[in-house]
Amino acid sequence: MLPGRTVHRLAARLCSERSLEHIVEPAIADLQKEYSDARARPRAIRARVLIIGYFAVLEGVAMTLLSAPGEGERRALSRTFICTLLTTTVVSVLLIALTIAATPVFAPFYIALLTPMTLPIALPIGLTLGIAFGLGRGELSHSTRTIVLLSATVVTAISFASMAWVKPVANQSFRQSVFEAIGGRGIVVKGLHEMSLSELQREMRMAPRGDAAESPARAKWMYHLTFALPVAPLLLAALALLLIGRGAQRAIVMALCIAYYAVAFAMEALVYQGLPPLAGAWLPDILFAAVAIVVAFSNSSRLRGSLSPA
Amino acid sequence: MEIPKLSRTERVILELLSVEEMFGLQLVEQSKGALKRGTVYVTLGRMQDKGYVESWTEKQPAGAIGLPRRLYRPTGYGLRVLAAWEAAARALSGPPKLRHA
Numbered sequence: 001m002l003p004g005r006t007v008h009r010l011a012a013r014l015c016s017e018r019s020l021e022h023i024v025e026p027a028i029a030d031l032q033k034e035y036s037d038a039r040a041r042p043r044a045i046r047a048r049v050l051i052i053g054y055f056a057v058l059e060g061v062a063m064t065l066l067s068a069p070g071e072g073e074r075r076a077l078s079r080t081f082i083c084t085l086l087t088t089t090v091v092s093v094l095l096i097a098l099t100i101a102a103t104p105v106f107a108p109f110y111i112a113l114l115t116p117m118t119l120p121i122a123l124p125i126g127l128t129l130g131i132a133f134g135l136g137r138g139e140l141s142h143s144t145r146t147i148v149l150l151s152a153t154v155v156t157a158i159s160f161a162s163m164a165w166v167k168p169v170a171n172q173s174f175r176q177s178v179f180e181a182i183g184g185r186g187i188v189v190k191g192l193h194e195m196s197l198s199e200l201q202r203e204m205r206m207a208p209r210g211d212a213a214e215s216p217a218r219a220k221w222m223y224h225l226t227f228a229l230p231v232a233p234l235l236l237a238a239l240a241l242l243l244i245g246r247g248a249q250r251a252i253v254m255a256l257c258i259a260y261y262a263v264a265f266a267m268e269a270l271v272y273q274g275l276p277p278l279a280g281a282w283l284p285d286i287l288f289a290a291v292a293i294v295v296a297f298s299n300s301s302r303l304r305g306s307l308s309p310a
Numbered sequence: 311m312e313i314p315k316l317s318r319t320e321r322v323i324l325e326l327l328s329v330e331e332m333f334g335l336q337l338v339e340q341s342k343g344a345l346k347r348g349t350v351y352v353t354l355g356r357m358q359d360k361g362y363v364e365s366w367t368e369k370q371p372a373g374a375i376g377l378p379r380r381l382y383r384p385t386g387y388g389l390r391v392l393a394a395w396e397a398a399a400r401a402l403s404g405p406p407k408l409r410h411a
Contacts, residue, residue: 030334052347
């Protein structure tokens with residue numbers, strides 16, 4: 001099978017017909033030609049052809065998307081990315097400061113160890129507020145919405161990588177460093193936040209112990225939360241776009257963002273009281289996806305109403 | 311009258327295409343690093359909008375699979391713009407020579 005078909009289908013949904021024909025398709029044609037020429041060559045060379053070819057195609061798609069919005073929307077997108085960066089930094093610094101304030105000792109490298117823990121919360125808040133304050137209220141073009149949603153998808157991937165692989169290691173290093181700095185000796189036992197996905201799965205299968213904080217139900221909740229919480233950037237960004245698109249106040253977007261995390265962390269308490277961990281982890285996402293669907297439907301019916309003849 | 315603009319990469323493309331018609335990837339290979347593979351089609355698309363180049367898809371043999379590649383050649387207008395820019399560059403290159411008495 002020739003490479004590039006999936007990217008072609010994706011690009012057909014994202015790019016204009018002209019961009020597809022003149023920018024994306026020629027790049028895919030080059031990739032396919034080079035790949036078929038390299039068929040008889042060693043696997044390493046074929047892999048190199050694929051990587052370089054796909055990179056060129058994706059670069060073309062990205063440039064097409066970035067050049068599509070008008071000058072005004074390009075400026076709004078720049079504002080959005082700057083607001084996102086600033087808000088993410090502020091939220092990260094706040095969360096790190098709160099943790100360090102509760103720690104008896106301090107070393108500058110603690111900041112680096114605590115940063116991965118803050119990303120799954122700081123990034124979605126940053127992105128949502130970036131959308132609310134960076135993009136102007138009112139109608140947005142298709143390409144602007146696509147760029148924002150693609151950015152949200154990247155943020156979702158970063159959040160997941162951070163929660164699943166980076167945070168457990170960084171958290172444990174932080175705890176161990178603090179323990180040793182206050183004179184402790186030995187290895188600090190891992191908590192649920194410090195466990196990898198496989199360790200959480202093992203913990204889930206264990207019989208309930210007296211310690212409620214480390215119960216299998218909570219391990220299950222934490223395991224599913226590793227997948228559910230990173231969906232927040234995509235959901236909140238979609239909701240913010242829908243609300244900003246219909247001219248909603250920025251305060252409403254901010255309130256919804258806070259509400260998401262309030263609901264997500266309230267679920268932990270409900271899991272202790274018997275709520276199934278799977279439901280506890282995914283309910284905030286389901287709830288906010290439902291809100292986004294309702295807003296999207298109300299937007300489209302409003303649009304149909306304004307277009308129908310009097 | 312608005313003077314047509316020609317960026318450095320657009321000039322490289324027109325110079326290469328003035329020799330013979332080429333595929334995008336051939337342009338990248340022959341530019342010796344002046345053109346990037348990921349951006350060449352964006353530049354070619356922009357040049358087509360400006361009327362500097364024209365393109366068409368290659369004829370593929372029967373039974374060929376995959377997308378056809380796109381061939382490019384300069385338009386008469388594109389070649390005139392290139393000639394005008396080259397003339398301007400020649401006229402403006404180097405500091406004025408002082409005559410000694």
